[in-house]
Amino acid sequence: MSSTAAIVGGKWTLLVIRDLAAGCCRFCELERSLEGISPRTLSLRLRFLEDEGIVRRTGGDYELTDKGEALAPLIESMRDYGAKYLCP
Template sequence: MDKKANSYYPKTPVVIECNIEKTLNVLGGKWAFLVIRELFGGTRRFGELQRLIPAVSPRALTSTLRHLEEHGVLERRVYPTVPVTVEYSLTPKGQDLHNVCHEMKLWAARWT
């Protein structure tokens, strides 16, 4: 390739942010939608979530909850009881996903 042709390519890659990609980075985990679905029903404790989603391992559930908390989708509240009580609930950002989940449910009913 000659020098002139090579000058058209940037030296560093161009990053184009896609809103769908950003959304999938937050919600793309295997268990995220199931956790969010259960939290639409209200505040839940870890054990409740584990019973409601029996296929998820404790480690995967913990990882998913931390990830969603870091991205502002859910809130973790710790109460100083013995043993410690921890509850999870959706933030307004998490509640805003209700329509997205509903549309996905309709799509799946139609096409799968």
């Protein structure tokens, strides 16, 4: 579990994965979707996720690998938890 947390626990990381799963695929789309993220931080997160085999870059587009897609249920569970216990 600590290995997974080390990968997805970085600031912005889960949000980048969420947006890629939702269909954002270009750097500029991700940057617009993630209000407040700097271009440098986004670039570093994408490079880290590429190195971990979670994201693949093809031309100017980014997409989740099978390994990245396997994180979708985790993100959905976190969304459900937040809706149930954190949002009034």
